[in-house]
Amino acid sequence: MLVNLSIQNYALIDTLNVSFTNGFTTITGETGAGKSILLGGLSLVLGKRADLTSLKDETKKCIIEAEFDISKYQLKRFFEANDLDYEVATILRREILPSGKSRAFVNDSPVTLDILKGLGERLVDVHSQHQTLRLTDNDFQLKVVDALAGNNTDLGQYKLQLDSYKKISRELQELIDFQSNSNKEHDYNSFLLQELESIPLKDGMQEDLEAESEQLNNVEQIMEQLAYGNQLLNDEQVGILGKLTDLKRTFQNLADFGSTYSVLNERIQSIFFEMDDIAAELEQVKDGVEANPQRLEVVNSKLQQLYDLQKKHQVGSVSELIIIKNQLEEQVNAVENIESKIRAKEVEVEQATNILEDWVLKIRKGRNTIIPKLKSKLQESLYSLGMPSATFKIEVNPSSTFKSNGKDDLVFLFSANKGSDYGELKKVASGGELSRIMLTIKSILAKYEQLPTMMFDEIDTGVSGEISNRMGEIMQQMSKTMQVFSITHLPQVASKGQQQFKVFKEEIDGTTTTQMRKLNQGERVKELAEMLGGKSISESAMAHAKQLLEL
Missing domain, CATH: 3.40.50.300 (P-loop containing nucleotide triphosphate hydrolases)
Known part of the structure; x- marks a missing residue:
């Protein structure tokens, strides 16, 4: 109040x-x-x-x-x-x-x-x-x-259910709108995804392919250098391994004359074993290097495919292509699964509708029951x-x-x-x-x-x-x-x-x-008398005012 x-x-x-x-x-x-x-x-x-x-x-x-x-x-x-x-x-x-x-x-x-x-x-x-x-x-x-x-309690429950119904209905409409808009792009997205899936994208693959292409393009120079390196190591008269063998033998003879010679001997032995291992691996590498035009063509083709995809999608690395591929997969899958999602959401809307209809019937029953009483009360009061x-x-x-x-x-x-x-x-x-x-x-x-x-x-x-x-x-x-x-x-x-x-x-x-x-009471009598008869208050107006106040 x-x-x-x-x-x-x-x-x-x-x-x-x-x-x-x-x-x-x-x-x-x-x-x-x-x-x-x-x-x-x-x-x-x-x-x-x-x-x-x-x-x-x-x-x-x-x-x-x-x-x-x-x-x-x-x-x-x-x-x-x-x-x-x-x-x-x-x-x-x-x-x-x-x-x-x-x-x-x-x-x-x-x-x-x-x-x-x-x-x-x-x-x-x-x-x-x-x-x-x-x-x-x-x-x-x-x-x-x-x-x-x-009906106030029932209306409260109805409004809660109505909010839920509206929320589910909005979600259904969003799915339908998504389907309508996505269908226009679905074929194109599927085509882009197929392009990206045509090559097994992996982080680091571009660097590996570029290195292999570099080797295949320069195979003759590599073979020449490997052969020369092998000659430097294994020449009978001036080869590094032959000279290291003589050096190793010399310091083996000195090793017993003190710790200084012994340490030098160990270091020379280590160098000899390392160079011997390098010579063996060099021989193996040299035997494995050969011209392979077919492989060079394959490598260059894969590289060109990567370069074309990067240009098309305006990116600069395979990692970025992988991100785009994953996004396209989500979009394509979302469109392909949208029908089942729409059907599931339609079931939810139907269930929410049925619950709402139950509340509607209950509220309507209450309204129909009270209307005759309301009419009677209104007409009775208005009569008076x-x-x-x-x-x-x-x-x-x-x-x-x-x-x-x-x-x-x-x-x-x-x-x-x-x-x-x-x-x-x-x-x-x-x-x-x-x-x-x-x-x-x-x-x-x-x-x-x-x-x-x-x-x-x-x-x-x-x-x-x-x-x-x-x-x-x-x-x-x-x-x-x-x-x-x-x-x-x-x-x-x-x-x-x-x-x-x-x-x-x-x-x-x-x-x-x-x-x-x-x-106060006296002022009320005077005010009512003025309301009854105007500023010139008569005795009858005063009497009527007192009567109204039951005085």
């Missing part, structure tokens, strides 16, 4: 600070006194957008604070979801700076306007002429039916509000698509007079009739779900006498389970409030300001 409202530097308000209690509060005042200004200030702290015209003094900032007791509103999840400190006494604050910038706070934590609006909608339902038009909206009508049918012939035709028709609130279209038709054709509310109901219907619906809803603070802005426009008295009684009855405000110009409604506030203008130092104060 709204506990306190503080407004500074807004429109015609310099400073206003007012506290409220639970129950039914009425707000009155002359036309132009500023009742709409008060409502506008409250709307700002509930998340409405603002501009510099909101400032009374454009050199100072506007500050609006509203304190709420939120103990009964089950809002802890909202606070957790938006990383806010939950306090039973929660304060919403809105600041509009002279620069035009706006700031919003919840319990002193900065928040976005969307968060402030989301919280505000859970705390106060401001019923204005614009809000009355919601009555003609099919979603709002279904919300009323579902509240009475007790001066619409004795008002009747409704309410039907639930299955829709072809899943919606956020089920799979139904609601036919909500109205007739105000006997013999009149039924029609849509927005076409056949007058503004006064819509207001009375909305009040009736709100009063019915109040018995079935915890509504936020209700603020009625002249919902009694267009009615008078006994009907206005009955409207006041309805709001008074609603206030037994919730906080209700009514901005009204009718004394019959104003008198039903447990407390009454008056909005008025006064001139201070040549400046007009809007004020608001709670009326």
Whole structure:
């Protein structure tokens, strides 16, 4: 409930600070006194957008604070979801700076306007002429039916399943789109993959082939050098091995004459064995080297194939070709396996659809069950509000698509007079009739779900006498389970409030300001008498005012 409202530097308000209690509060005042200004200030702290015209003094900032007791509103999840400190006494604050910038706070934590609006909608339902038009909206009508049918839990489960269904359906569409787009490229990708698979790509193969090609291209020079090297090692007269044999024999004879000669001998022996091994391997290599034009042609062909592939794919190594080959394999395999994936996903969609349909039937059954009771309640209440012939035709028709609130279209038709054709509310109901219907619906809803603070802005426009008295009684009855405000110009409604506030203008130092104060009993009698008979208060008006207040 709204506990306190503080407004500074807004429109015609310099400073206003007012506290409220639970129950039914009425707000009155002359036309132009500023009742709409008060409502506008409250709307700002509930998340409405603002501009510099909101400032009374454009050199100072506007500050609006509203304190709420939120103990009964089950809002802890909202606070957790938006990383806010939950306090039973929660304060919403809105600041509009002279620069035009706006700031919003919840319990002193900065928040976005969307968060402030989301919280505000859970705390106060401001019923204005614009809000009355919601009555003609099919979603709002279904919300009323579902509240009475007790469908909220089932709708919660339905929405969870709907999210799952939409997710699976999106995945199926993505697979279908992928298939459609990929089929165009599949043949080309398959061709590229076959090209890359025509040669067994391995890291280092290009370097090996290039080395082999270099050897085969220079085989004669290699053979000449190997032959000359063999001659240097093995020539009988001047060969290195022959000379090393003599050197080895010489130092073998010196080895026994001390450690110095012994170490030199070991080193010479090692060199001899190494050179002997080199000579043997050189002989083997020399015998294995021969001209091989056929192999050279094969090697050069493989190299050219690699060079062509690298140029085609704009890369510079076999490693990069291997990466491209792997990617093409994934793309080709994905297309070739897409049919089975699509079939599997279609099965998932069908299963999700069946579960949704089960919830749809359950929700629809609840709606159809409650509609006769809703019609009866509406017609009974409207009878007492001066619409004795008002009747409704309410039907639930299955829709072809899943919606956020089920799979139904609601036919909500109205007739105000006997013999009149039924029609849509927005076409056949007058503004006064819509207001009375909305009040009736709100009063019915109040018995079935915890509504936020209700603020009625002249919902009694267009009615008078006994009907206005009955409207006041309805709001008074609603206030037994919730906080209700009514901005009204009718004394019959104003008198039903447990407390009454008056909005008025006064001139201070040549400046007009809007004020608001709670009326005591005597002031209420005078205010109601003025509402009944004007500024010249008669004794009969005073008597009537006391009668309305049951004094």
